[in-house]
Amino acid sequence: MLQLHRDRKQALRAQRVLLGLVAYLMWIAVGIYLYWIDLLHIGPAGLGIYFLLMLLTNAAFLAAVRWNWNLRFRDPGMTLGQIACGIFWGMVLLSQAAPEARGGMLLVFVTGFFFGVFRLNTQQFLGLALFASLAYASLIRAEWADLDAETRQIELAQWVFLSLILLWMSFMGGYVARLRSNLRQAMGRIEELANRDHLTGTRNRRAITGSLEEAVARAETEGEVLTIAMLDLDHFKAHNDDHGHLLGDELLKQFVERVERELRADDIIRGQQDQPLGRFGGEEFLVVLPGTGLDGGMLAAERIRRGIAELPFETEAGAVAMTVSIGLTEWRPGDDCESLLKRADKALYEAKEGGRNQVVAAE
Numbered sequence: 001m002l003q004l005h006r007d008r009k010q011a012l013r014a015q016r017v018l019l020g021l022v023a024y025l026m027w028i029a030v031g032i033y034l035y036w037i038d039l040l041h042i043g044p045a046g047l048g049i050y051f052l053l054m055l056l057t058n059a060a061f062l063a064a065v066r067w068n069w070n071l072r073f074r075d076p077g078m079t080l081g082q083i084a085c086g087i088f089w090g091m092v093l094l095s096q097a098a099p100e101a102r103g104g105m106l107l108v109f110v111t112g113f114f115f116g117v118f119r120l121n122t123q124q125f126l127g128l129a130l131f132a133s134l135a136y137a138s139l140i141r142a143e144w145a146d147l148d149a150e151t152r153q154i155e156l157a158q159w160v161f162l163s164l165i166l167l168w169m170s171f172m173g174g175y176v177a178r179l180r181s182n183l184r185q186a187m188g189r190i191e192e193l194a195n196r197d198h199l200t201g202t203r204n205r206r207a208i209t210g211s212l213e214e215a216v217a218r219a220e221t222e223g224e225v226l227t228i229a230m231l232d233l234d235h236f237k238a239h240n241d242d243h244g245h246l247l248g249d250e251l252l253k254q255f256v257e258r259v260e261r262e263l264r265a266d267d268i269i270r271g272q273q274d275q276p277l278g279r280f281g282g283e284e285f286l287v288v289l290p291g292t293g294l295d296g297g298m299l300a301a302e303r304i305r306r307g308i309a310e311l312p313f314e315t316e317a318g319a320v321a322m323t324v325s326i327g328l329t330e331w332r333p334g335d336d337c338e339s340l341l342k343r344a345d346k347a348l349y350e351a352k353e354g355g356r357n358q359v360v361a362a363e
């Protein structure tokens with residue numbers, strides 16, 4: 001597929017503008033055919049200028065997406081504007097066509113409304129339908145005096161049918177737009193569920209590994225520093241054995257809350273887009289700190305360690321003291337995710353061996 005923009009959403013919008021171009025080309029074919037069978041009032045020069053101006057509006061929409069001017073609008077897809085332009089250009093050609101050609105032309109004309117399905121709600125559809133209906137009414141009104149009785153009847157009938165079809169399309173389009181919005185919400189929810197750890201509510205292994213892969217790629221291509229920390233609760237099995245699995249679960253949840261609080265309060269990490277913590281496995285957690293070197297990572301890890309050890313956790317079974325061991329390492333040239341994780345694991349093992357409740361940076 002033609003790559004129209006580096007940004008995925010903008011590329012989609014540009015594709016829609018090109019779909020609009022297809023509709024305009026279809027309309028141009030209609031114009032040429034009508035001219036050929038002598039059902040148009042304008043000559044080749046007028047027709048050429050008309051086609052050119054029409055295509056220029058389409059090009060303007062494409063340029064707006066290409067150079068991101070559209071992002072300042074509430075609807076960056078510019079759906080309403082594009083359809084309104086389509087209606088305008090449609091009406092211009094309809095006004096230049098012989099009355100007997102208009103019935104067929106209207107068939108092609110209404111297809112432009114399908115673009116509304118991408119974005120518009122029922123009210124906006126109705127607004128456009130009203131605009132098109134009034135435009136056609138004023139077109140007939142302007143020619144009324146020159147039309148014979150039979151043509152007047154036909155034109156009136158066409159206007160009524162056009163208005164009815166547009167009304168129907170407005171409700172249908174609004175319905176599809178609602179379906180689309182429900183679908184988008186459901187997709188968002190599914191994505192959220194796919195990335196959350198159901199017990200602690202923090203990001204799961206899949207999500208945090210995704211962040212790690214992106215950070216490693218940026219370290220490789222842009223030379224951005226990166227530090228990761230592997231966290232493992234100390235003697236967690238004993239807590240489970242002493243108080244039961246449910247209390248263990250409660251401790252894990254409270255642990256995550258505390259770590260997230262410490263990370264949020266950290267100046268180095270605060271500006272990050274994604275939450276840097278994820279549950280890697282049972283009582284093991286990974287913190288990914290892109291843009292942070294080993295010194296900054298050390299400060300963050302120490303802060304977490306202290307935040308866990310300084311106060312016992314309040315539970316139904318009373319206060320439970322917990323500590324955490326942390327293995328830390330910085331990205332080095334040639335590292336991939338696996339080598340980085342392996343080194344962090346090794347440092348974590350040393351922290352455990354060294355007596356737990358401590359942070360060890362990899363050699």
Ligand SMILES: Nc1nc2c(ncn2[C@@H]2O[C@H](COP(=O)(O)OP(=O)(O)OP(=O)(O)O)[C@@H](O)[C@H]2O)c(=O)[nH]1
Pocket residue numbers: 199232233234235236237238240244245246247248249252281282283352356
């Ligand atoms: N309650 C609860 N326990 C879990 C969960 N996931 C893992 N565990 C427990 O975590 C414990 C991990 O024990 P070990 O790997 O022996 O480690 P440890 O007791 O923390 O000891 P060190 O890591 O050496 O300090 C096991 O008892 C697991 O059953 C969970 O989701 N909920």
